[in-house]
């Protein structure tokens with residue numbers, strides 16, 4: 001869709017009033033503002049500076065290298081886009097191998113991003129019950145992509161986190177070490193909430209031990225999913 005920003009005077013080109021931006025769609029090569037357009041953050045990889053570091057209790061994590069404002073793209077969540085059958089198969093393999101950390105992100109009813117083997121450093125972003133970022137799904141040249149966006153000001157050196165809102169698929173509950181005052185205690189459902197674990201939604205195999213990070217969905221689920229690495233794979 002072509003926005004109407006060409007007629008806007010002043011302000012950021014394709015900024016907060018851009019019709020595409022409001023619909024969480026990035027402008028395409030047809031944007032009348034061309035190189036001036038500021039609504040191509042995924043396409044231009046306009047990420048904030050971050051660094052991988054070792055946390056005390058959560059394995060590796062990501063921290064900000066500069067002060068950040070709200071609504072900035074931290075980075076895209078990249079990985080392999082797989083269907084539910086492949087998800088079930090990999091879940092069993094990772095379970096069998098006693099994998100400690102999990103890198104699944106649900107994108108839609110039947111598509112999941114797996115950043116276990118392929119991905120970028122966003123795979124190291126940890127969960128917090130009081131997060132400073134959220135996931136957003138944006139449509140970029142007709143494909144859905146997911147990224148982490150800041151929710152508020154973040155200070156240089158602060159860990160980047162988001163709320164996994166885990167669905168748990170028959171796995172033992174993982175204790176949460178986010179340290180926030182409102183910590184829920186677990187990354188997914190607490191052990192006493194096991195009654196409504198959704199194992200059957202994925203597979204009948206009770207040995208499944210994986211969590212899926214639920215990306216916040218604000219875009220029609222039918223849109224095709226794409227990440228950088230999945231596109232490379234398809235080439």
Ligand SMILES: C[S@@+](CC[C@H](N)C(=O)[O-])C[C@H]1O[C@@H](n2cnc3c(N)ncnc32)[C@H](O)[C@@H]1O
Nearest residue numbers: 058059060101102123124125126127176177178
């Ligand atoms: C997407 S990975 C994040 C990167 C991971 N820390 C690592 O070293 O690879 C998700 C895993 O990190 C760990 N994790 C993330 N947030 C956590 C938290 N708040 N408390 C405890 N473990 C956490 C859990 O093992 C979880 O399965």
Ligand SMILES: [Zn+2]
Nearest residue numbers: 003005014018
């Ligand atoms: Zn625009």
Ligand SMILES: [Zn+2]
Nearest residue numbers: 014027031037
């Ligand atoms: Zn534009």
Ligand SMILES: [Zn+2]
Nearest residue numbers: 129176178183
């Ligand atoms: Zn917590």
